[in-house]
Amino acid sequence: MLFRRGRGADASAQDDGALATESADAEERAAIDVRDRAAPDSEESDHGASDQSEFGKTAVDLAGGDGEATDAEATLEREEADQASHRVPRTSRFGRARGFLSAPLGGLRRGARVDAGVIEELEEALLLADVGYATTTRLLDGLRSALAARAIEADTEGLVAYLREAILNLLLVGDATLHHDASVTNVWLFVGVNGVGKTTTIGKLASRERSRGRKVVLAAGDTFRAAAGEQLDLWASRAQVEIVQGANGADPSSVIFDAIAHANAVGADLVLADSAGRLHNKTNLMEELKKVRRVADREPGHVVEVLLVLDATTGQNGLTQAREFAAAVGITGVVLTKLDGTAKGGIVLAISSELGLPIKLVGLGEGIDDLAEFDPHEFVDALFFGVEAGD
Amino acid sequence: MFETLTERFDQIFTRLKSRGRLGDAEVDEVLREIRVALLEGDVALEVVRDLLERIRARCSGAELSRSLTPAQQVIKVVNEELTATLGGETLVIRYASAPPTVVLLAGLQGAGKTTAAAKLALWFKQQGRHPLLVGTDLQRPAAVEQLRVLGKEIGVSVFSEASDPVTVARRGVAEAIRVGRDVVIVDTAGRLSIDEALMAEMREIHDAVSPNYTLLVIDAMTGQDAVQTARTFHDRLALDGVILSKVDGDARGGAALSVKAVVGRPIAFISTGERIGDFESFHPDRMASRILGMGDVLSLIERAESVYDEASSQRAMESLRSGRFTFDDFLEQLEQMKKMGPLSSVLGMLPGLPKEMKNATIEDRDVARIEAIIRSMTSKERQNPSVIDGSRRVRIANGSGTTTAEVNKLLNQFKDMQKMMRSSMMSQGLARAAKGRKKKGGRVTPASR
Numbered sequence: 001m002l003f004r005r006g007r008g009a010d011a012s013a014q015d016d017g018a019l020a021t022e023s024a025d026a027e028e029r030a031a032i033d034v035r036d037r038a039a040p041d042s043e044e045s046d047h048g049a050s051d052q053s054e055f056g057k058t059a060v061d062l063a064g065g066d067g068e069a070t071d072a073e074a075t076l077e078r079e080e081a082d083q084a085s086h087r088v089p090r091t092s093r094f095g096r097a098r099g100f101l102s103a104p105l106g107g108l109r110r111g112a113r114v115d116a117g118v119i120e121e122l123e124e125a126l127l128l129a130d131v132g133y134a135t136t137t138r139l140l141d142g143l144r145s146a147l148a149a150r151a152i153e154a155d156t157e158g159l160v161a162y163l164r165e166a167i168l169n170l171l172l173v174g175d176a177t178l179h180h181d182a183s184v185t186n187v188w189l190f191v192g193v194n195g196v197g198k199t200t201t202i203g204k205l206a207s208r209e210r211s212r213g214r215k216v217v218l219a220a221g222d223t224f225r226a227a228a229g230e231q232l233d234l235w236a237s238r239a240q241v242e243i244v245q246g247a248n249g250a251d252p253s254s255v256i257f258d259a260i261a262h263a264n265a266v267g268a269d270l271v272l273a274d275s276a277g278r279l280h281n282k283t284n285l286m287e288e289l290k291k292v293r294r295v296a297d298r299e300p301g302h303v304v305e306v307l308l309v310l311d312a313t314t315g316q317n318g319l320t321q322a323r324e325f326a327a328a329v330g331i332t333g334v335v336l337t338k339l340d341g342t343a344k345g346g347i348v349l350a351i352s353s354e355l356g357l358p359i360k361l362v363g364l365g366e367g368i369d370d371l372a373e374f375d376p377h378e379f380v381d382a383l384f385f386g387v388e389a390g391d
Numbered sequence: 392m393f394e395t396l397t398e399r400f401d402q403i404f405t406r407l408k409s410r411g412r413l414g415d416a417e418v419d420e421v422l423r424e425i426r427v428a429l430l431e432g433d434v435a436l437e438v439v440r441d442l443l444e445r446i447r448a449r450c451s452g453a454e455l456s457r458s459l460t461p462a463q464q465v466i467k468v469v470n471e472e473l474t475a476t477l478g479g480e481t482l483v484i485r486y487a488s489a490p491p492t493v494v495l496l497a498g499l500q501g502a503g504k505t506t507a508a509a510k511l512a513l514w515f516k517q518q519g520r521h522p523l524l525v526g527t528d529l530q531r532p533a534a535v536e537q538l539r540v541l542g543k544e545i546g547v548s549v550f551s552e553a554s555d556p557v558t559v560a561r562r563g564v565a566e567a568i569r570v571g572r573d574v575v576i577v578d579t580a581g582r583l584s585i586d587e588a589l590m591a592e593m594r595e596i597h598d599a600v601s602p603n604y605t606l607l608v609i610d611a612m613t614g615q616d617a618v619q620t621a622r623t624f625h626d627r628l629a630l631d632g633v634i635l636s637k638v639d640g641d642a643r644g645g646a647a648l649s650v651k652a653v654v655g656r657p658i659a660f661i662s663t664g665e666r667i668g669d670f671e672s673f674h675p676d677r678m679a680s681r682i683l684g685m686g687d688v689l690s691l692i693e694r695a696e697s698v699y700d701e702a703s704s705q706r707a708m709e710s711l712r713s714g715r716f717t718f719d720d721f722l723e724q725l726e727q728m729k730k731m732g733p734l735s736s737v738l739g740m741l742p743g744l745p746k747e748m749k750n751a752t753i754e755d756r757d758v759a760r761i762e763a764i765i766r767s768m769t770s771k772e773r774q775n776p777s778v779i780d781g782s783r784r785v786r787i788a789n790g791s792g793t794t795t796a797e798v799n800k801l802l803n804q805f806k807d808m809q810k811m812m813r814s815s816m817m818s819q820g821l822a823r824a825a826k827g828r829k830k831k832g833g834r835v836t837p838a839s840r
């Protein structure tokens with residue numbers, strides 16, 4: 001799935017063909033684009049809805065397009081890319097997540113031979129993306145043996161193609177769709193540590209699911225944090241869906257149970273249940289969450305998704321978070337938020353590969369439309385932005 | 392974590408026999424392991440690189456310590472460097488001569504700014520000040536309401552209005568002056584460092600209130616991105632300090648090091664929970680060992696150094712080397728180890744100790760029984776356990792208030808231990824660790840117990 005660079009500041013936005021032949025320059029231009037996005041074309045303090053990030057805008061296209069190629073995409077030399085077993089680099093709507101390999105590889109000429117220095121630079125790039133030492137080492141060991149066995153070409157293209165495949169293999173696990181059985185009251189429960197974007201994701205998703213014809217009820221399961229209920233309530237009105245609230249400090253499971261009962265009564269088929277942020281090392285809070293899940297699964301509720309929300313800025317602790325939440329409440333997938341920032345979210349490689357958890361959604365801003373399905377190909381492409389493809 | 396790490400270190404140093412000084416090759420190898428530890432602890436790559444250079448400079452060719460294994464010696468240097476980087480100058484709040492003193496909080500979305508604002512207000516209140524909270528986050532739904540709820544909880548009023556962030560900030564300070572508040576804490580909306588418009592707005596807020604202190608709030612779970620965030624915010628706002636949030640989690644918190652290295656301004660506070668009271672001043676040494684993931688090893692190093700005695704360690708070394716390790720030596724070691732803390736924990740920490748011994752769950756209660764058994768032995772028996780036959784075993788058991796089964800078990804374990812020590816497992820690490828905890832007259836008299 002391709003997306004276009006947003007607008008205005010990117011008027012110069014190269015089409016992908018141009019990028020393909022001028023990768024190093026493209027990265028430089030991209031850096032300038034960032035600066036260009038300064039004040040002049042910004043809409044005052046309302047950055048949520050307006051979203052200065054062009055990436056947020058493109059997300060709208062994506063959500064709507066949902067994998068269908070647009071005209072812009074036609075410029076992509078897909079056939080060629082596919083036969084070369086790696087894709088033509090593209091700009092990414094994953095904010096600065098794109099191009100984590102661009103620095104080392106952008107400077108390399110096409111066809112350049114691979115030496116130890118290049119691999120070292122690659123290691124650095126992966127580490128900088130929070131991929132983590134263990135996963136990075138695993139990837140590069142694989143690369144080295146492939147090189148030693150002459151299974152791949154010892155040039156930039158061979159190396160990129162290999163890494164692309166290897167990373168994709170790590171990401172392509174499990175089932176990345178969001179489950180929904182039209183005949184029952186589906187519950188999607190959102191969990192995660194504090195401040196990662198659970199509530200915001202629910203707001204965005206409520207809007208999306210409603211526009212797709214589902215009848216949505218929000219469950220204000222965060223009865224702990226100050227004004228958490230009000231926050232979700234505002235999202236409910238933005239998304240034009242119903243919400244069931246409890247009193248401050250009320251038992252979250254009972255609030256969610258009430259929301260499910262209400263949904264059932266009014267014939268809503270989807271309950272999006274918020275939960276208070278909690279650190280996975282707090283036993284009592286994890287026990288509370290287990291109870292929430294148990295109760296939500298009682299008739300008429302069916303917990304079909306338990307989504308772990310993970311902030312892209314999270315470092316190696318992300319893996320522990322995923323492990324602990326999975327052990328406690330059985331995670332069905334991950335939502336990776338704040339990818340519109342500079343953080344790359346590389347820890348998801350470890351989460352997918354070690355825990356077999358698919359990434360289902362990505363958050364690309366604070367606006368209601370800044371949500372997209374996770375596309376591993378695109379994610380990897382984003383990582384390889386600036387890498388030249390073989391012609 | 393620390394077990395595998397120290398084990399690896401010890402392997403490195405035993406393999407490469409020491410020559411009185413830390414060799415470059417050994418140091419390099421250990422530094423490679425340290426690099427991994429720091430990266431796993433989320434220390435930013437560029438910061439890791441700088442640190443390793445400094446550590447290498449201090450270690451290569453350094454004289455071997457007598458109280459520590461070479462591995463421990465390097466770890467100690469690492470720890471010192473980390474602590475030095477994290478520490479240094481502390482943030483001392485100097486109140487503005489013309490009140491109010493203005494504190495501005497900045498950071499990414501969800502970093503913990505609003506919570507920290509309230510915690511800070513409480514802190515100022517406890518210092519006898521009269522703070523006003525100003526909510527300029529008109530961005531996130533119910534952000535001002537969140538601040539109001541928190542303000543109410545601590546009895547601090549909150550100023551905000553539905554205008555724009557810069558105006559709210561400016562009016563907030565004016566309001567503080569009007570009602571006679573001497574401290575203003577300005578909460579702001581979270582923003583990404585690459586969001587030019589919002590970063591420019593942040594600068595405007597800054598210029599509108601001329602803060603005495605601008606603090607960056609950063610999540611302790613942050614990975615490599617911490618550097619980018621810290622650098623950009625620092626460039627734009629000239630930060631005065633940092634608040635590290637969510638320290639109650641189990642992240643190693645390398646971000647603290649990254650941010651400190653980049654910003655060079657003190658980490659003023661740590662936020663350790665969701666409740667308003669969960670707010671503490673920052674301790675560089677604690678954070679250093681947390682990042683390194685070797686807290687226990689570090690405290691062992693400290694204790695090993697403090698109980699170090701050359702003469703007796705020399706003796707222990709010799710008996711260990713000659714393989715003539717007796718029950719007397721054993722007893723002496725037990726006594727020394729007890730000085731370093733509960734045996735159960737000490738044993739696990741000893742570098743170079745065979746795994747079998749580390750994993751043996753030794754309770755301190757068991758240790759007391761072992762001591763009793765050894766004390767019931769005659770001097771001859773202690774020196775040469777092979778003379779202990781069946782009737783001697785019964786006597787020892789009776790004398791120590793234990794059973795012959797227990798005596799048998801200890802004798803067998805001791806035999807195994809002697810064997811292990813003679814074997815290649817008898818690393819220099821153990822010898823050094825052992826000598827580290829010996830002390831002249833280590834035999835303990837009843838009075839000293």
Ligand SMILES: Nc1nc2c(ncn2[C@@H]2O[C@H](COP(=O)(O)OP(=O)(O)OP(=O)(O)O)[C@@H](O)[C@H]2O)c(=O)[nH]1
Nearest residue numbers: 194195196197198199200277338363364365500501
């Ligand atoms: N830039 C950006 N900000 C986001 C994104 N998702 C959420 N946020 C912001 O991150 C902050 C925290 O989001 P919340 O939705 O309140 O997070 P939460 O997990 O519900 O937080 P708690 O309930 O407080 O634990 C808010 O300021 C959101 O606007 C995203 O994808 N990109």
Ligand SMILES: Nc1nc2c(ncn2[C@@H]2O[C@H](COP(=O)(O)OP(=O)(O)O)[C@@H](O)[C@H]2O)c(=O)[nH]1
Nearest residue numbers: 194195501502503504505506637662663664665
């Ligand atoms: N466990 C824990 N949670 C915290 C801490 N500080 C803030 N939080 C939580 O993190 C989330 C985001 O905090 P908030 O103050 O709203 O962040 P802001 O978006 O930067 O203003 C909230 O759920 C807070 O309760 C902390 O030190 N520990």
Ligand SMILES: [Mg+2]
Nearest residue numbers: 198199222228
């Ligand atoms: Mg929330």
Ligand SMILES: [Mg+2]
Nearest residue numbers: 504505528534
């Ligand atoms: Mg806030």
